[in-house]
Amino acid sequence: MTAVASYEALFREWYPRLVSLGTAMTGRRDVASDIAQEAFLRAHRDWATVGSYERPSAWVRKVAVNLLVDYQRVNARERLAIDRLAGAPMVESSRPALTRWVELTSTLPSRQRQIVTLFYGDDLAVADIAVLLDISEGAVKASLFKARAALHQLLESEVRDV
C-alpha cells in the first residue's frame, strides 16, 4: 500500500471514530470534528514518520485526546457559562443516545468524563487510558471508581424519580 493510500485508509476508518469519541466527551460535534481533523492534519504533515509506526491509529488517537483535553481545560469557563445559560451542554437533540450520555456525564468533572467515555465508549483498558492521558493507572482507577459511584447514584435517583 502506498503512503497516500495508507493515510487515506486510516482516515476513513478512524475519522468517524475520533469524531464520535470527541463528541461523546465534549458534547460538541463541531469541536470534535475540528479536533479530529487537526489530529489527522498533524499525522499527514509527518506521515513519513507516523505512517511507519506499528499503530499509526494509536498516535492519531493520542494527539486527538490531547487536543480534547486541552480544549476542555481551556474552555472550562466558557463551558460552565454556556451550561449555566442554557441549562445543558450543547448536544444535537436529534441524537437521543448521545444526548443521554452527554447529559449523564456532564455532571462529572472533566477528567472523569474523559475516562468513563474512553473506558465504556472506546473499550480501552485502564492501562491504555493511563498512557493516553499521561496519568498513572492508579489515577485512572480512582477516577473510574468515583465516576461509577456518581453515575450509579444518578441512575438510581432517576429510577426513584420515575
Next chain:
Amino acid sequence: MSDDPLDRNLHQMAQSARLDVERGIDETSVEAALSETIGDGRLNVRLTPYQTGRPSVHRWMTIAAAASVVALVVGVAYVLIGRDDQISSETPPSSQPAAPVATTAPVATTPPMATTAPAPASTLPAATSVPTTTPPTSTTNATTTTMSLDDVAVITSIDQLPFEGYLPDAGCLEDDCAQIAYDSRGAAWTFRNGVLTDHVRGGAVVPLPEPWSSVDIRDIGLIAIGPDDVAYFWVYQASESAALIGISVADGDVGQQVVLLEDAVDFSGDTDYVPTPAGLAEVGCCGADQIRPAPDAELLVSWLDRAGENPPIPDVTFDVGTVALSREGLSWTFAVDPQRLLARGMPRVTSTHDGGVIGVLTGLDSGTDDTANYIVRGWPDGSTSVAALSFQLFVRAVSPEGFVVMVSDGRFVVADLFSDRPPADMEDRTIDVATGTVTLDAGWPAGFDAPEERLARANAIAGPVQLGERRTVDALDTDALVVVVISEGFFDDSVFGQRLTIDFTNETIGWAQTCQPGRGQQDYRTDLCV
C-alpha cells in the same frame, strides 16, 4: 467489561452514543474532511530506509557534496547537532560488526599527528585560545577563527583535569560501562542492563520493555535522546543491519515503545546517526560529503512530540574539508590538515548552552599510545580553544555545558578542559540574598527563542549537576517563559536545596534555598541557612 449491571448499562449507553454520532457521519462528509487534510493531495513523504524495507547502503554522491558547498556559499545555514550524545562504550566482539556510533580503526596510512610533549603531571594543562582574527569565510555572516593543533599539550592523566562533577552510580562495573547521552535540555542519561537512568530529573529510571530489556548489552546501543522525549537505540539483528527502537521517556508514557524499524540501521560500515533539527539523520562512514550531516541526509525518524509538533534543537555541522564547525551562522575553523584527522562518519559534536560548540576530533592512528583526541571548543564570540587528550582518556561524551565526560574509578567524571575561560553554564553571577535575585554578570544571553532552548538554558544557568544532586527543570507555562530549576540533595551540611525561578520575559532570576534539618528554614525562602 465486567458483568456488573452498572458496567453493562454504562457500556451500552456509551456505545450507543458513539454509534449515534457515527451514523451521522456519512461517506460524503468523511471524504470532504479527508480532502481538507490532504489539501492539494500531496503527502509529505520522504523516502527513508524503513519505507523501502531494507535500508539501502548509503553512499554519498559527489553531486550532493557539490550541492552542499553551493548551499553554503549562498548562505543557506544548515544545521545539525553532533554525535555528542551517541556513545557506544562497549566495543563489540570481533565477530560482530562495529556499532554505527563507534569509532573504528583508521583506514588511511598517513603518519600520526605530531603532538607536543605531555604536560608535567603537577601542572594543569591550559587549553589554548586565540581571539577572533581571521575574516569570515564561506558561511554568510559567520565569524571564523583558526586554531592550530600543533602546539597543544597532550593531557595524559585524568588527575590533571579539573573535575566539575560526577554522575553517581553510572560509570563502569569492571569492563561493563554504561552508555551516556545528553538530551536537548542538557540532561545526562545513562544506559546499562536494559535500564535508562535520568541523572538530572531526580535519577529516575526507565526500564526498557521486553524483549529489549533482556538483550545482551553488546547487542543494543543508545543512539540519542531525541527532543521528542524518545530514547533511540539500535538493536543488533544481522551482520549488516540493526533495528531502531524508540522508547518514550516522557512523563505519562515513559517506558513505552513508540518506534520499531526493522533493519533500519546500516551496519555495513561505520554509519552514524546524528540528531539534527529535522530528525535522526544518517551520516555515511565515508564518501564525498564535505558537510556532515549533508543537507540531503536521509532521516531515519523525524522528531514529533506528543502534540505532533517538531521540537527544534540547535543546528551544528562539521565541514570535514576545512575542519570547521558551524552553528547557525557562526563557524569556527581549526587550522589542521584534514588528512591528519580520522575523517570517517560524524565526529562527536554538540551545541553548547552559551551559543557555541564543542566537539571531539579523532586523530589518525587513534588507539595507539602516542595519539590524541582533540577537544575543540568554539566560543560564542568566535574564538576557539583546543585541548588534546591522550587516547587512553577516552571521552565518553561532550556536554552542552561545554564539558567532557570520561570514566575514572568506575564513575563518570565531568571535566572542564577550558578552565581559562568561563564555562558555558557558569558565567559569573551575583546572588542578592536581600532581594532573592540572581544577576548574570555578563548580561542576559541573547536568543533562546524556542521553549526547548529556554529549558536547556535554565538548566545551564543552574550549573553542572553535583555529586548526589537531584535536579528538576520545569516550565511553568507551555512556552517555557518561566522555568523553575530545583536542585536538592547537595552534600552540604547546611544547604539542602536551591531554587532558581528564571523569567525569560522579564530577564530576571529569583533565588531561594531550603536548609538541612536544624539548619534553617525547611521551605524555600531567601534566608540563608546556618
